[in-house]
Amino acid sequence: MKKKMSVLFVAILLFLWSLIWTKYGDTYDCINLYERPFFNYHSLKNHTYDFPVRYTSNPKRIRGQKSSQLFNPSNFWLNGKGCPLGMVPIRRNTMADLKRAKLAIEIHNSKYKPLTIDKRGTHYAIVGTKNKNNVYHGGSASISIYNPKVKGTQYSSARIKVQNYPDSIEVGWTVNPTLYNDTRTRLYTFTKTAKSSCFDTLCNSLIPVRTDIPLGIPLESISTPEQQFDLQLMLFCNGNWFLKFGQDETVIGFWPKNVFTALGDSANYVEWGGEVFSPPGVPSPPMGSGYSERLEENTKYDAYCRQIKTINETDYVVNAVDTESFSDIVQYQVIDEGRVGADQHLVLFGGVGGYIGE
Ligand SMILES: *[C@@H]1O[C@H](CO)[C@@H](O)[C@H](O)[C@H]1NC(C)=O
Ligand SMILES: *[C@@H]1O[C@H](CO)[C@@H](O)[C@H](O)[C@H]1NC(C)=O
Numbered sequence: 068m069k070k071k072m073s074v075l076f077v078a079i080l081l082f083l084w085s086l087i088w089t090k091y092g093d094t095y096d097c098i099n100l101y102e103r104p105f106f107n108y109h110s111l112k113n114h115t116y117d118f119p120v121r122y123t124s125n126p127k128r129i130r131g132q133k134s135s136q137l138f139n140p141s142n143f144w145l146n147g148k149g150c151p152l153g154m155v156p157i158r159r160n161t162m163a164d165l166k167r168a169k170l171a172i173e174i175h176n177s178k179y180k181p182l183t184i185d186k187r188g189t190h191y192a193i194v195g196t197k198n199k200n201n202v203y204h205g206g207s208a209s210i211s212i213y214n215p216k217v218k219g220t221q222y223s224s225a226r227i228k229v230q231n232y233p234d235s236i237e238v239g240w241t242v243n244p245t246l247y248n249d250t251r252t253r254l255y256t257f258t259k260t261a262k263s264s265c266f267d268t269l270c271n272s273l274i275p276v277r278t279d280i281p282l283g284i285p286l287e288s289i290s291t292p293e294q295q296f297d298l299q300l301m302l303f304c305n306g307n308w309f310l311k312f313g314q315d316e317t318v319i320g321f322w323p324k325n326v327f328t329a330l331g332d333s334a335n336y337v338e339w340g341g342e343v344f345s346p347p348g349v350p351s352p353p354m355g356s357g358y359s360e361r362l363e364e365n366t367k368y369d370a371y372c373r374q375i376k377t378i379n380e381t382d383y384v385v386n387a388v389d390t391e392s393f394s395d396i397v398q399y400q401v402i403d404e405g406r407v408g409a410d411q412h413l414v415l416f417g418g419v420g421g422y423i424g425e
């Protein structure tokens with residue numbers, strides 16, 4: 068009897084050891100990245116051997132950058148640090164969470180080809196690269212963080228996107244209650260391939276690598292006219308695609324090359340800007356700061372993507388050139404300011420919304 072009790076005790080301890088909680092009340096499982104029984108990462112089977120090597124490589128930079136901290140694990144995790152070494156946090160989803168996520172994917176997929184007009188409820192104010200024959204090994208930007216008001220199944224996002232049809236990766240911030248069941252601004256990714264599409268780590272495409280930074284984290288520093296906060300993000304392809312976060316360019320996850328059919332080696336299109344969705348009949352939500360109907364052409368008031376860059380075929384991070392801007396309705400605006408200063412290619416975007424269709 069005693070023995071049985073102690074076995075049970077150890078089992079409970081082990082179970083609790085692999086569970087962690089955030090101060091927002093979310094539960095995460097700590098998963099061993101190398102064992103992955105939990106996930107069945109079939110797409111990884113042929114890849115385990117090369118990712119730790121690739122994982123360390125960096126694109127080449129022409130100049131250095133200052134750094135500031137966006138994410139502090141001790142403000143996020145109840146245990147102050149996240150998972151034990153060698154493990155990654157994966158959100159424990161309830162049936163209700165998964166149901167909402169499925170709906171969020173359906174909503175997100177009900178859309179568009181870039182640079183065409185389609186008013187089906189998804190609206191864009193973006194700047195994208197023009198020449199589809201170019202080869203890109205990635206893109207990056209610092210995106211100002213806002214918390215636009217959305218309701219129901221609406222969402223409002225600001226993001227970078229890389230694409231090589233039929234594959235694409237989006238990364239940025241979003242307010243998406245369908246996905247997260249709250250109206251916080253959160254870091255998100257959306258991965259689309261011929262076979263699947265999903266947010267964050269909800270399907271087998273994006274592999275998280277940090278013990279402390281999961282996808283979907285709330286971004287609490289919201290910009291105001293007095294002070295702007297940026298989300299610095301980079302997508303970099305070097306065999307696999309890597310997601311780099313913050314000014315120290317921490318890798319927080321990667322997509323194994325064989326997840327994709329076309330995007331595996333490079334992108335032929337990179338895009339920056341805002342995206343919103345509203346179901347029919349509901350006035351569309353604000354995009355970006357949502358302060359005013361027309362852009363002020365001032366980074367204190369307009370949402371921006373600054374230092375928009377692409378990574379070229381020889382892995383240099385360079386200023387984005389040959390770009391064009393697009394917005395599908397007048398309620399959302401985008402201004403490509405072009406190069407302002409040595410290291411800056413600035414894009415302003417946003418709008419108050421309120422579009423209810425024709
Ligand atoms: C793994 O590699 C083998 C041999 O190269 C190939 O036949 C198989 O389809 C690959 N599996 C996956 C999941 O890519
Ligand atoms: C959303 O969160 C609330 C608690 O804030 C919870 O009661 C509700 O069940 C959640 N809804 C879904 C669909 O997960």
Ligand SMILES: *[C@@H]1O[C@H](CO)[C@@H](O)[C@H](O)[C@H]1NC(C)=O
Pocket residue numbers: 379380381382383385
């Ligand atoms: C990439 O950029 C670097 C730095 O500007 C340049 O030297 C190199 O030629 C570029 N590579 C390609 C393929 O354009």
